[in-house]
Amino acid sequence: EIVLTQSPGTLSLSPGERATLSCRASQSVSSSYLAWYQQKPGQAPRLLIYGASSRATGIPDRFSGSGSGTDFTLTISRLEPEDFAVYYCQQYGSSPRWTFGQGTKVEIK
Amino acid sequence: QVQLQESGPGLVKPSQTLSLTCTVSGGSISSGGYYWSWIRQHPGKGLEWIGYIYYSGSTYYNPSLKSRVTISVDTSKNQFSLKLSSVTAADTAVYYCARVVGGYNENWGQGTLVTVSS
Numbered sequence: 001e002i003v004l005t006q007s008p009g010t011l012s013l014s015p016g017e018r019a020t021l022s023c024r025a026s027q028s029v030s031s032s033y034l035a036w037y038q039q040k041p042g043q044a045p046r047l048l049i050y051g052a053s054s055r056a057t058g059i060p061d062r063f064s065g066s067g068s069g070t071d072f073t074l075t076i077s078r079l080e081p082e083d084f085a086v087y088y089c090q091q092y093g094s095s096p097r098w099t100f101g102q103g104t105k106v107e108i109k
Numbered sequence: 110q111v112q113l114q115e116s117g118p119g120l121v122k123p124s125q126t127l128s129l130t131c132t133v134s135g136g137s138i139s140s141g142g143y144y145w146s147w148i149r150q151h152p153g154k155g156l157e158w159i160g161y162i163y164y165s166g167s168t169y170y171n172p173s174l175k176s177r178v179t180i181s182v183d184t185s186k187n188q189f190s191l192k193l194s195s196v197t198a199a200d201t202a203v204y205y206c207a208r209v210v211g212g213y214n215e216n217w218g219q220g221t222l223v224t225v226s227s
Contacts, residue, residue, distance in 0.1 A: 035213035037156075044205055044217035045156065056215070088156055092212025096169040100156040 002027055002094045004101035006087075012109040019076040021104045023089035028069045033093035036065055036074045039103075040085045048087075049074065076106075084108050111136035113206050113218035121200075121225050127193040131206030131218060132186075138164050139184045144209035147180060147191045149202040150220070157202075161209055162189055196225045 003026040013019055023034065032052035037045035047056040049065035052072055062077040076083055089101040117129035131145070138145060146161035160170035162180045170178045174193070182189040193200060203222050207214040 033212055037214070044220050045214070046217070047213060047215055050210075050213045050215075090156075090213065097172075098158055098212055100158065102155045 001097050002091050002099055004089055004091055004099055006089060006101035006104045010105045010107060012107050013079055014109045015079050015081055017079050019079055019106055021074040021087055023072040023101050025070040029091045030093035032068050034072050035090045037088045038085050111208055111216050113216060115206050115218045115221040119222060121196055122227050123197055123225055124195055127196050127223055129191045129204055130188050132188050138187050145189045146207045146209050148205045151202045198225050201225045
């Protein structure tokens with residue numbers, strides 16, 4: 001099973017700042033099959049990024065994903081008030097055992 | 110736009126079986142090309158994949174839950190279901206159903222809280 005480790009656990013930033021979230025895999029994720037989700041309190045997760053760098057439908061271009069192999073990054077170029085949430089990465093290259101990271105909380109500083 | 114809605118009891122007694130149904134609208138489960146999954150989230154914790162099913166009935170279950178999980182599909186009702194047997198307090202969680210595209214969860218239900226308590 002591929003274990004995903006997200007860092008930092010919590011990121012304290014101000015609106016307008018840049019957020020960089022890391023997701024590291026215990027072994028290489030084939031074909032960059034990595035997704036990112038955003039979850040706000042009391043809501044279901046929302047797909048942001050798939051295939052490591054492709055934005056899902058309706059996702060603003062301030063969200064971008066990058067990386068390959070074992071190291072992946074989600075970048076939010078300029079934080080908007082609605083971006084403060086928990087973010088999860090998920091790998092789906094190791095079929096059928098898809099796994100999630102433990103999450104990074106982006107909070108208002 | 111496909112929508113998913115979980116339904117089922119919000120309270121289950123220990124040792125009993127948790128049963129949830131996910132109703133899909135705006136798209137057909139039988140159309141193929143998608144998996145249909147169940148994911149849970151313990152209070153204040155991260156996401157845990159329970160398992161998924163294809164419209165044909167083929168399934169995959171998380172090994173940590175495999176002995177207690179059954180996922181089934183009813184294409185005539187455009188629904189798929191989760192059964193988790195012998196529940197304990199550790200199974201208290203919000204349960205989500207989702208449509209899976211190639212491995213990532215593109216669409217999610219709103220989630221339903223299931224509490225295991227006597």
